[in-house]
Amino acid sequence: MRRSGIASFVLWICLTILTLLPVWWMLVVSMRPRVKLYSKSFLIDDLYWNNFLAVLNSSTFLQYLWNSLIVATSNAALVCALGLLAAFGLSRYKIGGGDNVFFWLITNRMAPPAVFLLPLFLLFTKWFVFGDFMLFDTKIGLILLYCVFNLPFAVWLLKGMLDGIPLELDEAARVDGATTGQVLSNVILPLARPGLAVTFILTWIFAWNEYLFAATLTSSAHARTVTTALAEYVSVTGTNWGEMAAMAFLTTLPALIVLGFVQKHIVTGLTFGALKG
Amino acid sequence: MRQSNIGWLFLTPATLILFVVGFVPFIYILYVGFFDWNTNAVDPTLRWAGLQNYRSLVFDTTFLNSLARTLVFAFFVVVSELLLGYVLARALMADRLWGRQFFRTIHTLPIVVAPIAVGATWRLLCVPGFGIVPYYLKLWFGIDYNISTNAYHAFVTAIIMDLWHWTPFVTLSLMAGLTALPKEPLEQAQIDGGNKLQIFWYVIVPMLKPVLLTTVFIRLMDALRSVDEIWMLTKGGPAEATRFIGLHIWINVFPKTDYGYGAAMSLLTLYVTIVLSWLLFVAMTGRKGGAQ
Numbered sequence: 001m002r003r004s005g006i007a008s009f010v011l012w013i014c015l016t017i018l019t020l021l022p023v024w025w026m027l028v029v030s031m032r033p034r035v036k037l038y039s040k041s042f043l044i045d046d047l048y049w050n051n052f053l054a055v056l057n058s059s060t061f062l063q064y065l066w067n068s069l070i071v072a073t074s075n076a077a078l079v080c081a082l083g084l085l086a087a088f089g090l091s092r093y094k095i096g097g098g099d100n101v102f103f104w105l106i107t108n109r110m111a112p113p114a115v116f117l118l119p120l121f122l123l124f125t126k127w128f129v130f131g132d133f134m135l136f137d138t139k140i141g142l143i144l145l146y147c148v149f150n151l152p153f154a155v156w157l158l159k160g161m162l163d164g165i166p167l168e169l170d171e172a173a174r175v176d177g178a179t180t181g182q183v184l185s186n187v188i189l190p191l192a193r194p195g196l197a198v199t200f201i202l203t204w205i206f207a208w209n210e211y212l213f214a215a216t217l218t219s220s221a222h223a224r225t226v227t228t229a230l231a232e233y234v235s236v237t238g239t240n241w242g243e244m245a246a247m248a249f250l251t252t253l254p255a256l257i258v259l260g261f262v263q264k265h266i267v268t269g270l271t272f273g274a275l276k277g
Numbered sequence: 278m279r280q281s282n283i284g285w286l287f288l289t290p291a292t293l294i295l296f297v298v299g300f301v302p303f304i305y306i307l308y309v310g311f312f313d314w315n316t317n318a319v320d321p322t323l324r325w326a327g328l329q330n331y332r333s334l335v336f337d338t339t340f341l342n343s344l345a346r347t348l349v350f351a352f353f354v355v356v357s358e359l360l361l362g363y364v365l366a367r368a369l370m371a372d373r374l375w376g377r378q379f380f381r382t383i384h385t386l387p388i389v390v391a392p393i394a395v396g397a398t399w400r401l402l403c404v405p406g407f408g409i410v411p412y413y414l415k416l417w418f419g420i421d422y423n424i425s426t427n428a429y430h431a432f433v434t435a436i437i438m439d440l441w442h443w444t445p446f447v448t449l450s451l452m453a454g455l456t457a458l459p460k461e462p463l464e465q466a467q468i469d470g471g472n473k474l475q476i477f478w479y480v481i482v483p484m485l486k487p488v489l490l491t492t493v494f495i496r497l498m499d500a501l502r503s504v505d506e507i508w509m510l511t512k513g514g515p516a517e518a519t520r521f522i523g524l525h526i527w528i529n530v531f532p533k534t535d536y537g538y539g540a541a542m543s544l545l546t547l548y549v550t551i552v553l554s555w556l557l558f559v560a561m562t563g564r565k566g567g568a569q
Contacts, residue, residue: 008368012380015365019383022398022441023390025409029401040412086291093284101288108299112502112550114526114543118536119302119309147294155291180283209391211505212523216531227393227505234397234509241407248397255389259382 083154362447396509428518454488
């Protein structure tokens with residue numbers, strides 16, 4: 001036992017280095033002035049913040065960051081609210097063809113984005129147009145659109161969690177004269193709060209990280225998100241490595257901070273569905 | 278369980294949204310696939326084309342190559358992540374692992390990094406002349422590693438990047454699965470004198486099957502559709518060495534605005550995904566008499 005313990009410890013040290021190396025290198029490059037960029041050293045020689053300042057001072061990057069924040073937060077909130085309702089319905093009521101509905105919800109997540117990309121582009125630019133308002137290049141468009149992959153995921157997670165709340169609690173509340181709305185808000189909601197938090201965080205990260213839809217269905221600073229800013233930057237300048245690294249780091253940072261706070265819960269959340277599946 | 282249609286009431290909002298952003302586009306793309314439609318052409322109107330788009334697809338070698346390339350990529354990625362993830366899950370669960378929580382946190386880190394940032398980061402590492410990977414491979418092992426000219430190097434780098442990004446997810450899933458396993462069958466097998474390999478294959482794998490199945494499914498679908506990372510790393514190059522199917526559709530359809538053909542490509546990709554998942558499902562659940 002002891003030998004295998006040491007062996008796995010050594011294995012983990014190596015893996016930690018391998019895992020951190022790309023992120024570390026990104027940080028190293030982002031803190032190098034232009035003249036030192038081609039140095040092959042692994043170390044940060046001096047703290048040079050100009051790359052970060054250059055990125056933050058470009059007015060559009062902050063706008064993109066703000067857009068991402070709005071889109072990811074609204075989408076996660078919407079998805080949690082609707083997902084909780086749907087999961088409640090699926091978990092507490094016998095619905096004709098309920099299994100089929102559940103399966104249909106999930107298939108939305110399985111389809112490759114290519115399948116939705118083209119028709120949504122066409123619908124957003126040609127059909128979902130109401131007078132002057134069209135869904136193309138709006139934050140609302142992105143918020144609705146991210147439901148395609150986030151909502152099934154939320155329903156899947158939350159149904160598993162609601163199934164774990166004993167039915168007797170509902171029944172007891174109903175015997176005491178609670179309405180369905182009261183059962184939902186006074187019994188289910190408090191008990192499901194940890195599960196809801198996990199769902200919110202995971203869907204928030206998915207929405208924050210999404211690139212392909214955002215790149216295809218937006219065209220201006222109105223709605224472009226931070227991932228598209230990074231991709232745009234790479235294709236426009238190509239070789240300004242220091243600023244590119246700083247930008248990549250700034251794009252990643254919010255998700256990393258979130259991870260730092262809720263690491264334990266993310267593990268539970270990611271694996272919960274797998275266990276129930 | 279209350280037998281009533283009230284249940285539907287709760288499902289309606291979610292169903293409605295998914296109907297609009299999921300089902301309507303699907304039907305619409307089915308429709309567009311039967312037309313010849315190019316908004317940048319001389320005649321930008323819809324023209325009925327029947328099965329012409331699909332007929333051309335069968336002879337489109339770029340498309341078929343890219344599909345085949347994607348399948349090879351997905352196969353390698355899923356198999357290696359499963360093996361690696363299992364080893365790591367066991368190692369992370371070792372009784373005497375000091376600092377387990379710390380390693381878990383570090384190991385989870387790549388999962389939350391945006392694919393687009395993963396691509397950018399690996400580009401920084403691997404770009405010839407700038408990155409440290411080509412430099413030290415040359416210095417220490419004398420290998421001329423170059424992802425912008427060598428197709429194999431680019432392909433392998435894409436695989437390694439995916440391993441870096443998603444093996445942690447497999448590790449976590451399997452860890453959860455392994456923790457939930459009942460202890461009795463394992464002890465019984467040990468008393469009966471099974472060796473490690475036998476216990477693994479005849480006791481652990483069957484019990485782990487539901488978790489394995491879900492994990493493989495999720496990873497397979499994601500591998501078949503990964504676009505962002507590859508786009509940032511190599512832009513699909515050199516030549517078409519890393520142009521996977523999602524990327525192929527994306528960089529082909531939008532600049533060319535050849536919508537009918539794009540629709541047909543998307544749908545064919547979806548069918549391949551469905552058939553593949555179905556085959557996998559049958560292979561994994563059917564063989565042992567449905568040992569779920």
